Structures are given as structure tokens and as C-alpha cells.
Amino acid sequence: MMDVAHILGFGHGGWGAALLLASGVTLSLSVFGFLLGAAFGALAAAGRLSSRSIRSWLANAYGVVFRGIPDLLTIYLLYYGGSIALTQIGKFLGSTGFIGLPAFATGVLAIGIISGAYQAEVYRGAYQAVDRGQFDACMALGLSSLQSLRLVIVPQLMRHALPGLGNVWQLVLKDSALISVIGLVELMRQGQIGAGSTREPFVFYIAAGALYFVIAAVTGLFFRYSEARAWRGMVHA
Template sequence: MTNIMHILGFQQGGWGAALLAASSVTLALSVLGFILGAALGATAAAGRLSPRRVPAWLAHVYGTVFRGVPDLLTIYLLYYGGSIALTQIGTLFGSDGFVGLPTFATGVLAIGIISGAYQGEVYRGAYQAVDRGQFEACKALGLSRYQSLRLVIVPQLMRHALPGLGNVWQLVLKDSALISVIGLVELMRQAQIGAGSTREPFIFYITAAALYFVIAVVTASVFRFSEARAWRGMVHA
């Protein structure tokens, strides 16, 4: 027990501060990726619901590809493909050597693209779950399309979307660990570094699992609170 407290402590030689810092990187990466995914997902949902063939087809392809391709492969393609492109651009301006993409930015982009494919389906299903009478009421009141969406449709859409978004968030949190493969020192990568340095893999991986669990429980409670507040005073079947 003394050895564990020393390894995970905050004194000189302890790994507690490093693990907490890595946890904050994991949380920031997940939150920013989820927000980017929300924007991409909303766009994809609008495309899927569009009566026009091209936007509907593009949104369908986006969702199918990034839900079907392994997440790890998407991360590799974005990082190495983007780095190769940057290297070629750098060569044109006289730069020598490999130019790598920033790992944190790449992680946010990868998680955003992947989660956007799932969030798009959540938003599309939530939009279709809104009672059709609400749309007719908006027309009867003479509301513009923008006013209808902002004041009536989107608030009701989010009530239906929150449970699905909570599930997507859990996927995002787990996918954040995959970003360690391109060198970002987030929680999983820090646990690997600590395990290799101290030769105590069990201590570090159990600690990492506990920290992931804490983040998951706290953030899941936020989604549950938001869902309860959204349905407050309403009959929820």
C-alpha cells in the first residue's frame, strides 16, 4: 500500500499530478470533439432530411463511411494523410523533413468526424420524432422557417435527442484513448508511460480505469439532469 501511495502521490517522483493532467487532456479532447461532432452531425442530419438528392446522398455516404470504418483507421488516415499533405506543402516553400499535424487538433478532428456520423443519426431520428402537429402550428402562426426551428422544433428535437447523445458521448470518451496512438499524452498514454517507467502496469491501468469511470459517471449525470430538465412538466412516454 505504501508503494502504491508513493507511486500515485503528488510528491517528487509521484505520478498523481501527471495522471490528473492527462485526465484533463482526455476531458478537453472529448468535449471539443463532441462539440465538433454536434456541428457535423446537425449538418449531416439536415442533409439526410433534405428533399434534394445530392445533400441527402452526401450525408448518407458520410454517415455510412465513418460508422463503418474502424475508428483507429480514421485516426491514422487523418494524422498521416494530413502530415503528408503538410510535408508536401512545406517542400514547396523550401522546408525539409517531415511536418506532423498537431496531435491534439488531429484528435479533436478525428473524434468530431467519427462522433458526427453517429450524432447525425440521433438528430435525424429526434427530428422525425417531433409531432407533425408542431410543424402545422408553426405555419398557422405565420412563423418563418428559422423562427419555427429556433423557437419550436429544435427545443423539442433536443428532448428526444438527449438520450442518444448521452450514448454517443460515452463512445467519444472511450475513443479518446485511441488518440494515444499518434503520440498525444492523454490519460491512456500517460498510464502506458507510467507503467513502462515503474514496471507497475497493474497500478497504472487500474488507476486509469478508475479515472475514466469517474469522468463517465460525472458526465453521464449531467446528461441525465439535462434530460430530466428538458422533460420537466411534460408527459414522457
């Protein structure tokens, strides 16, 4: 068995730098996907709360579909479907050969779409948890709809949403490992490469697990801090 310190070290033949770089890819992929999902989720939540039936139906269909089908299937459909469409456009413009979508961008989009379906329910529930008197107060003050949302409703909505968003973030972090199937070398894929190259799968998968745990723990502290700050000076159940 090879020396573990040498395998995971930063010297010649060590895999430490590669694993840390892959961890950065995983974190970047997760952050951008989560933020994109926040935009999708906010739009879907607004649709679910809309009085117009078509908007509500479309938003509900989006949530049901992407919460219902396997995440891996969503990734495959986006990557291969998008690549086929891009290839056809390329042929129309005179290009030849297969044109694949960038793996990182596809991963961000896939995670954004998937997490958005979950974030929509978080935002919808948080909106409904805001005291109705706050809406009446906005009307009494003569605030516009945009002013009411920006100054009063959204800050209170986020207090209720943060715990749920923390849970969605953990799902996003784990889903990031699935993006390796379309060729992105993130943490899980780098662990597989190292395990195959050195024939030390136990060492690399334990190391990858430890790095995932560190990322989850540190970002979890961020969400807990944000939640505590959002509720400072407030009494809540």
C-alpha cells in the same frame, strides 16, 4: 512492489499530478471532439432529411463510411494523410523535412468526424419524433423557417436527442484513448508511460480505469440532469 500510495501520490516521484493532467487532456479532447461532432452531425442530419437527392446521398455516405470503418483507421488516415499534405505544401513554400499535424487538433477532428456520423442519426431520429402538429403550428403563426427551428423545433428535438447523445458521449470518451497512437499524452498514454517506468502496470491501469469511470460518471450525471430538465412539466413515454 513499490508502495501504491507513493506511486499515485503528488510528492516527489509520484504520478498523481501527471495522471490528473492527462485526465484533463482526455476530457478536453472529448468535449471539443463531441462539440465538433455535433456540428458535423447536424449538417449530416439535415442532409439526410433533405429532399435533394445529392445532399441526402452525401450525408448517407458520410455516415456509412465513418460508422463502418474502424475508428483507429480514421485517426491514421487523418494524421498521416494530413501530415503528408502539409509537408508537400511546406516543400512548395521552401520548407524541408516532415511537417506533422498537431496531435491534439487531429484528435479533435478525428473524434468530431467519427462522433458526427453517430450524432447525425440521433438528430435525424429526434427530428422525426417531433409531432407534425408543431410544424403546422409554426406555419399558422407565420414563423420563418429559421424562427421555427430556433424557437419551436430544436428545443423539442433536443428532448428526444439527449438520451442518444449521452450514449454517443460515452463512445467519444472511450475513443479518446485511441488518439495516443499519434503521440498525444492523454490518460491512457500516461498510464502506459507510468506502467513502463515503474513496472507496475496493474497499479496504473487500475488508476486509469478509475479516472475514466469518474469522468464517465460525472458527465453521465450532467446528461441525466439535462434530460430531466428538458422534460420538466412534460409527460412522455
